[in-house]
Amino acid sequence: MTFLEDSFQDLSTPAARDRLAAFLATAAGVPCGVTSAAPLTGGASRDMWRIDAQIDGQPQPLVLRRDLPTSMIDSALTRTQEFHLMQVAHAAGVQVARPRWLCADPAVLGSPFFLMDFVEGSAIGRKVVSAPELATARRALPDQLATQLAAIHRLPLESLGALAGELPHPPADSTPAQDAITQAYALLDSLGVHNPTLEFLLRWAQRHAPTPVALTFAHGDFRIGNLIVNADGLAAVADWEFAHIGDPNEELGYLCMRDWRFGAPLRVGGISEREPFLAVYEAACGRIVDRQAVDYWEFLGNVRWGVICLSQANRHLSGRDPSIELASLGRRSVEMQYEALRLVRAMEAGQ
Amino acid sequence: MSLTDRPNLAEMIDATRMHLETTILPAVKGDAKLYFQTLIAVNLLRIAGREAASGAEQARAAWADLNAFAGVDTSLPADDSDGALEARIAALCADVRAGRLDDRDDALFALLMRLTRAQLAINNPKLLEAYDRDDALDP
Numbered sequence: 158m159t160f161l162e163d164s165f166q167d168l169s170t171p172a173a174r175d176r177l178a179a180f181l182a183t184a185a186g187v188p189c190g191v192t193s194a195a196p197l198t199g200g201a202s203r204d205m206w207r208i209d210a211q212i213d214g215q216p217q218p219l220v221l222r223r224d225l226p227t228s229m230i231d232s233a234l235t236r237t238q239e240f241h242l243m244q245v246a247h248a249a250g251v252q253v254a255r256p257r258w259l260c261a262d263p264a265v266l267g268s269p270f271f272l273m274d275f276v277e278g279s280a281i282g283r284k285v286v287s288a289p290e291l292a293t294a295r296r297a298l299p300d301q302l303a304t305q306l307a308a309i310h311r312l313p314l315e316s317l318g319a320l321a322g323e324l325p326h327p328p329a330d331s332t333p334a335q336d337a338i339t340q341a342y343a344l345l346d347s348l349g350v351h352n353p354t355l356e357f358l359l360r361w362a363q364r365h366a367p368t369p370v371a372l373t374f375a376h377g378d379f380r381i382g383n384l385i386v387n388a389d390g391l392a393a394v395a396d397w398e399f400a401h402i403g404d405p406n407e408e409l410g411y412l413c414m415r416d417w418r419f420g421a422p423l424r425v426g427g428i429s430e431r432e433p434f435l436a437v438y439e440a441a442c443g444r445i446v447d448r449q450a451v452d453y454w455e456f457l458g459n460v461r462w463g464v465i466c467l468s469q470a471n472r473h474l475s476g477r478d479p480s481i482e483l484a485s486l487g488r489r490s491v492e493m494q495y496e497a498l499r500l501v502r503a504m505e506a507g508q
Numbered sequence: 509m510s511l512t513d514r515p516n517l518a519e520m521i522d523a524t525r526m527h528l529e530t531t532i533l534p535a536v537k538g539d540a541k542l543y544f545q546t547l548i549a550v551n552l553l554r555i556a557g558r559e560a561a562s563g564a565e566q567a568r569a570a571w572a573d574l575n576a577f578a579g580v581d582t583s584l585p586a587d588d589s590d591g592a593l594e595a596r597i598a599a600l601c602a603d604v605r606a607g608r609l610d611d612r613d614d615a616l617f618a619l620l621m622r623l624t625r626a627q628l629a630i631n632n633p634k635l636l637e638a639y640d641r642d643d644a645l646d647p
Contacts, residue, residue: 351601352601353597353623356600356601357604360604360605360610481545481552482545485548485552491632492631492632492635494624495639498617498621498624
């Protein structure tokens with residue numbers, strides 16, 4: 158793990174902007190300047206900056222994405238992998254900010270980073286599901302998300318080249334559900350947590366796992382809050398660092414989790430009923446979706462998020478990454494636990 | 509009864525929360541990040557206040573629930589300094605993971621619902637109320 162050098166932690170200083178401008182000039186092969194750099198809020202796991210650059214005299218708004226001293230989840234992709242993945246997705250027509258330049262050398266700005274085109278819009282969950290000025294966007298979003306998710310799941314693994322082998326994927330003798338459960342147990346044990354509800358939920362998950370479907374490419378964090386939305390609807394799918402090879406139903410269930418509805422009632426991200434959404438997805442993806450499997454993955458998504466909340470709190474508690482935001486997540490875990498218990502009850506009633 | 513002068517624990521938590529809410533929050537309104545973090549601090553102090561007020565009672569209730577589940581009648585030490593409740597919870601966790609309670613799903617589910625609801629009442633009572641409102645409308 159690389160720690161940022163103090164001098165370049167703040168990219169708005171003249172020294173940091175000069176270094177970035179020098180990198181851009183070499184990478185782009187034209188004279189470049191950096192007019193301003195301002196931190197973007199929202200990334201709990203990555204350092205994000207809005208960069209106003211001059212590329213060969215032309216103003217170009219960019220976003221810089223950089224590693225923080227501690228990573229949220231150790232299986233997350235490196236900036237290099239994330240950059241290449243975004244290139245593949247962009248080339249395949251997925252709505253993603255155009256990735257521009259990668260710097261894998263930590264010496265330049267303290268840790269690896271990449272730059273992409275700035276996309277105008279908001280990713281703030283509560284705003285996306287309720288802001289009056291986004292009412293038109295909310296009508297367009299369900300079909301757009303279903304179509305995008307289908308396009309992501311249809312990305313041919315061959316198009317990823319060597320990256321396909323590097324992406325996290327369940328071991329050959331396991332399944333996506335079993336792998337997720339094993340990882341959750343390992344995380345709980347590494348934290349020394351004794352939580353009977355999480356134990357029950359994981360045990361239940363183990364005993365009720367659905368028959369696995371054909372594995373596909375998966376975004377890994379496809380939800381309201383990671384989607385940049387403008388007045389017309391979806392502007393870009395962001396946050397690709399948890400991309401992996403997995404069960405496509407996992408992503409459908411994940412998008413339905415209560416926490417990603419941000420207080421709005423509709424099941425799919427607070428913006429759509431589930432059935433019409435799945436119908437559009439099925440048509441675009443060309444596969445029939447097992448509703449019970451989506452139920453299961455929504456439930457397991459809550460269990461995993463409940464475990465991750467505890468591990469996020471531990472980043473603070475261990476002294477590695479002091480932060481009141483991280484600390485507070487520890488007290489949110491029970492929200493996911495209660496939701497998961499209720500989903501168990503609903504699934505058992507439905508059987 | 510406490511040896512210390514007032515404010516007591518709950519009162520200190522509340523005084524700090526009040527200070528953040530009435531003095532600091534308005535002062536940091538222009539800084540979105542700091543404002544958000546201060547809101548989180550206020551919320552954590554609300555949780556701490558609820559826990560100071562009802563944490564001991566909840567621990568006794570949890571102990572009684574565990575007794576009922578195990579079919580025993582033991583009492584929680586008045587000052588649980590040796591961590592009896594924690595040890596009991598850890599043993600329950602081990603039993604669940606090993607599958608030793610697979611044949612008691614219904615009783616276990618009911619127990620965990622009670623324990624989880626008790627935690628939610630401290631961490632996020634508004635969410636618990638919203639759930640219960642929804643259930644009342646659509647049981």
